[in-house]
Amino acid sequence: MKPGGRIADSALGRKQLVLLIAVVASLAGLVVGLSANKAIWEGWVTDRLFQLRANFIQSGETASAPVAVVGLDQASLDSERLSRIPRVLMTPVMAEAGQAVIDAGATAVGFDFVFAYSADSFVDPSTGEARLSGFDRPFQTFAYRNRGKVFIAHTEIGVPHRSFTAAIGAGGVRSVIVSTDNDGIVRKHTPQLPLDDSPHLIDALLGAAGSDVSEAFVSIPDSRLATSLPYMSLIDVLTLSQSEEGRAALKEFSSGRIVLFGGLLPFEDEHLYSDRFLPHVSAADVETGPGGRPRVQPQTAGVFILADVIGAALSDRYAVAPPRGLLTALSFAFAIAGAVAGLFLPLMVLPLIAVFGIAAGIGVSLAGLEAGILIAPGVAPVSCVMAMVTAAVGKVSILQRRQRSLVRLFGHYLAPDVIKHMATSEQLPELGGDTRHVVVAFIDIVGFTKMSEKLADRDVVRVVNACFDRIGQTITKHQGYIDKYIGDAIMAVWNAPNTVDNPEQSAVDAAHEIIASLDEIKEITGEAGLDLRIALNAGPVLVGDIGGEHRRSFTVMGTTVNTASRVESVAKDKKVRLALSQSVADGLPKRYPLQEIWTGQLRGLSTEIAVYTLDVPEIYMEKNPASSDDENRQPKSNLLEFPR
CATH class of the missing domain: 3.30.70.1230 (Nucleotide cyclase, GGDEF domain)
Structure with a gap:
């Protein structure tokens, strides 16, 4: 074929129109695709991405979890030893259990309890006598003795009693407040450096474990936390600490780990977390104390979330934001691919191409997770589909309409088949x-x-x-x-x-x-x-x-x-x-x-x-x-x- 047809000599020929539509479609795909970053639905897609990874990409290798959980669960509260003790009067029990796991080799201990009340200040309402004076001394002694290694919680509305703060020191009281994304799901943690001086309990425990994490990250859970994290009931720890054999089991459970204590009663301190779509782990495949595990709730207990965030940072099981410009480049590449498909492929195959583009975008995000980069999973697919739709609309409404007009006009002079060929190629035979x-x-x-x-x-x-x-x-x-x-x-x-x-x-x-x-x-x-x-x-x-x-x-x-x-x-x-x-x-x-x-x-x-x-x-x-x-x-x- 030779160039030079009269159709191509017009002020804005087919080639220029194709280029213009491709540019407009690519830019539309880029803009709309980037707007999908942090969209309200993106978190749901991210959690489904974790689900795909957990079900299809897991290598099968398991490493010892760096964080374990000791729970004040219903089994503990129903036990013979603890059933008659009000929860606000359990500081001696917590001190005993905390010292037991430290003696068993725990790296650090965090209590997801506020300890807002002190039994020492309670008085008999009829006599005014402080009949529980000294009741909290075991916990105060425990906290003082293990300063820098033991941390207790505070929240937005609850702070520890001054006697506990004095015993553990100001550096031992840290915030357990977790931030949520715009869809109300907990996923991201932003550490404050230096970790030892951070107000967050997560950072304090990471610092105690020698972590070097320095930027915001999203933990990547592998399974439902309530079924997979190493776990013991509080009553199990107390019981095991009373025998030589039990202390050996406790050492196996605690040694080299951060141990978090927290409440695990249903509907208490629960949050939506990105593990909610993940598979459950068989009880035979996880570390669990003699008392078993609490049942899985629709939401995830706060202590489990703290444990997973800390464990993810210590085991490199997390993803950070992509380098500057990567998301834009990826969006633009998918937008160009979508624009080309919309311009040059038949309309009937475009739905299949859209599905392929979505799958390819999800695949890129999965590959990013394996590399420790959280590529917003909606950006690439939205860029591709938006550019493809824009290009297809441009082709139908502008190019094909123009081609039909040319065929209709010049068809009075030449064969329609010849006109169609020239209108498409802008070349003379x-x-x-x-x-x-x-x-x-x-x-x-x-x-x-x-x-x-x-x-x-x-x-x-x-x-x-x-x-x-x-x-x-x-x-x-x-x-x-x-x-x-x-x-x-x-x-x-x-x-x-x-x-x-x-x-x-x-x-x-x-x-x-x-x-x-x-x-x-x-x-x-x-x-x-x-x-x-x-x-x-x-x-x-x-x-x-x-x-x-x-x-x-x-x-x-x-x-x-x-x-x-x-x-x-x-x-x-x-x-x-x-x-x-x-x-x-x-x-x-x-x-x-x-x-x-x-x-x-x-x-x-x-x-x-x-x-x-x-x-x-x-x-x-x-x-x-x-x-x-x-x-x-x-x-x-x-x-x-x-x-x-």
């Missing part, structure tokens, strides 16, 4: 062409010269246009192509540039229908003396463009065309309205009533050919000598009524 088997027809207005002598020029044009319009409708109806108008004649072709299954039959059917409509044409034009003569020939021709770079024409050329024009002279001599060569006759079904009218050598040809006509009354301009008067008085035939 190369000069020359291909050899194809076609049927060529010459359709001549008989008596045109005599008619034009008596009519004004304007009336001549009117008659010719009316005649050609009616004939052209029939040619097009039978899949023919009008190659050119030659004065008072039409040259038509079947099987070029389009493809016709049986061009000989289509051409003969069209010729017979044109002749059958002669009375209608006379009525339309108002010329009672008007008549037609049609010649058909079939054979190979060269189909393509002829001319030069500045002026050219789409046509057919070859001996077949010349022979068709010579056959017309036979029709004139034999006074028939239709003459067709042997090559056309050979391509017709046997039901067509053919009549040989001439055999010989046409002018300019070296071989003899036979010429036929259809033996039906309307074909003959004069009475057919071979037919009876009764036959000639029969109504005009229709090819559909030919015997089969």
